[in-house]
Amino acid sequence: MSKNKVIAAIDIGTAKIVVIVGARDEKGNVSVLGFGEAPSRGVIRGSVQNVGDLSSAISQAVHNCHASSGVVFKEVFVGIAGQNIRTIETSHTKFINTSFISQSDIDQLTEEVYNLNKEPGEEVIHVIPQSYMVDGSDVGLNVVGCPGKSLGGTFYVVIGRANAVHKIRQAIEMAQLKVVKIVLQSIASGDAVLTDDDKEVGTLVADIGAGTTDVAIYQDRLLRSISVIPFGGNSITEDIKSACQILARSAEALKIQHANVMPESKFDKTLVVVNSGRTEKEVSLADITAITNARMDEIVAGIANALNESKYGDKISQIAITGGGSKLKNLTTLVRYRLGRDVQQMKPRNISADSYPKLFNVEYSTAVGLLVKGIEYMEKLREKLKAIDVKPIDNSSDNKNATTQGDDSQEDKKPVKKPEKKSSLFSKLGSMLKDFFTEDEEPSKL
Numbered sequence: 306m307s308k309n310k311v312i313a314a315i316d317i318g319t320a321k322i323v324v325i326v327g328a329r330d331e332k333g334n335v336s337v338l339g340f341g342e343a344p345s346r347g348v349i350r351g352s353v354q355n356v357g358d359l360s361s362a363i364s365q366a367v368h369n370c371h372a373s374s375g376v377v378f379k380e381v382f383v384g385i386a387g388q389n390i391r392t393i394e395t396s397h398t399k400f401i402n403t404s405f406i407s408q409s410d411i412d413q414l415t416e417e418v419y420n421l422n423k424e425p426g427e428e429v430i431h432v433i434p435q436s437y438m439v440d441g442s443d444v445g446l447n448v449v450g451c452p453g454k455s456l457g458g459t460f461y462v463v464i465g466r467a468n469a470v471h472k473i474r475q476a477i478e479m480a481q482l483k484v485v486k487i488v489l490q491s492i493a494s495g496d497a498v499l500t501d502d503d504k505e506v507g508t509l510v511a512d513i514g515a516g517t518t519d520v521a522i523y524q525d526r527l528l529r530s531i532s533v534i535p536f537g538g539n540s541i542t543e544d545i546k547s548a549c550q551i552l553a554r555s556a557e558a559l560k561i562q563h564a565n566v567m568p569e570s571k572f573d574k575t576l577v578v579v580n581s582g583r584t585e586k587e588v589s590l591a592d593i594t595a596i597t598n599a600r601m602d603e604i605v606a607g608i609a610n611a612l613n614e615s616k617y618g619d620k621i622s623q624i625a626i627t628g629g630g631s632k633l634k635n636l637t638t639l640v641r642y643r644l645g646r647d648v649q650q651m652k653p654r655n656i657s658a659d660s661y662p663k664l665f666n667v668e669y670s671t672a673v674g675l676l677v678k679g680i681e682y683m684e685k686l687r688e689k690l691k692a693i694d695v696k697p698i699d700n701s702s703d704n705k706n707a708t709t710q711g712d713d714s715q716e717d718k719k720p721v722k723k724p725e726k727k728s729s730l731f732s733k734l735g736s737m738l739k740d741f742f743t744e745d746e747e748p749s750k751l
Contacts, residue, residue: 334656384493636650
């Protein structure tokens with residue numbers, strides 16, 4: 306397995322930091338080579354509050370990943386939470402110099418969209434094409450080879466807030482790493498748990514994390530809209546802690562062991578004993594269920610609102626729930642009852658991780674998706690770099706014809722200067738493919 310094809314990704318969550326490293330194997334599967342995690346610090350509801358604390362947590366998770374894989378990496382893909390971005394839908398058109406649309410024309414159009422749709426201090430995270438137009442006529446997404454003189458498109462643009470992006474980069478750099486690209490977490494989760502067929506028929510993905518619930522809507526294999534609900538699993542823990550007047554760790558344990566989003570008659574008189582500080586306290590399971598149901602009703606209402614506000618909402622046939630918060634008992638039943646759609650809890654798929662079976666749990670969907678997106682990004686980048694590589698001109702035939710013709714004969718025999726490669730977005734990134742990772746039997750500590 307080539308060293309420079311190994312990719313690392315970091316999922317910055319409210320509850321934990323996950324670092325995962327892997328590559329595409331000979332069979333074309335995404336193979337996980339290493340994995341590490343650490344409790345998250347400095348992050349509240351998906352937003353970075355303390356850069357120093359977050360950097361320390363990242364360093365610990367990276368060290369754990371090094372120890373498990375023997376791969377020492379310098380650059381990473383990292384996720385950004387949905388509440389730290391804004392989105393717009395925009396159109397853009399450019400004239401082309403050739404008679405047929407090429408991939409280069411599409412790349413240039415996309416690059417212009419990246420540059421045109423951000424305010425000072427912002428960073429465009431994703432530019433997602435929705436359709437293309439050639440000479441004003443809609444041609445869908447399969448546009449390469451179409452004859453025409455102008456290329457236009459409509460795009461869904463995801464833009465990161467300056468302060469949020471800056472804090473993420475600061476924390477990564479303080480951990481002695483560099484960011485290759487920032488990826489929206491909800492997009493990563495969708496790529497981890499959905500198949501192409503899921504994306505085609507119309508699927509809403511709700512990733513219920515500790516701090517927030519990220520929502521992404523796919524239809525005809527395209528991301529159509531994203532939104533964020535400012536509640537997650539920690540919201541239920543806080544509700545239980547407040548209502549029962551117990552310690553946070555006791556509330557979390559109650560949630561994990563007993564929380565149920567649907568009332569059941571057997572809970573009416575059932576009591577459990579929990580630690581409430583210096584004393585123990587009896588708590589009713591009926592009360593825990595009522596608290597959990599109320600908060601989850603609020604989250605499900607947010608999912609319903611995302612469907613209603615999206616112009617593709619009526620085309621969504623199924624809902625996929627994932628993330629640590631999706632493990633609550635009877636949650637799929639509640640969502641199905643409230644929204645009237647087919648609902649499934651979905652786990653990461655299409656990866657090879659025999660040494661790390663833990664990664665197939667729902668709470669690692671975002672981390673797995675970030676790895677998948679990172680591998681795809683670098684594969685596309687390599688292809689584009691290969692496409693723009695200019696081969697030296699073969700002047701052998703010219704030199705053969707350059708016989709002595711007076712005093713200019715020696716001038717004709719001078720070597721022809723090789724043309725310089727044109728600079729582009731991707732040629733600037735070419736150096737990223739060299740020494741991208743190094744392997745070491747004894748991983749270094751950060």
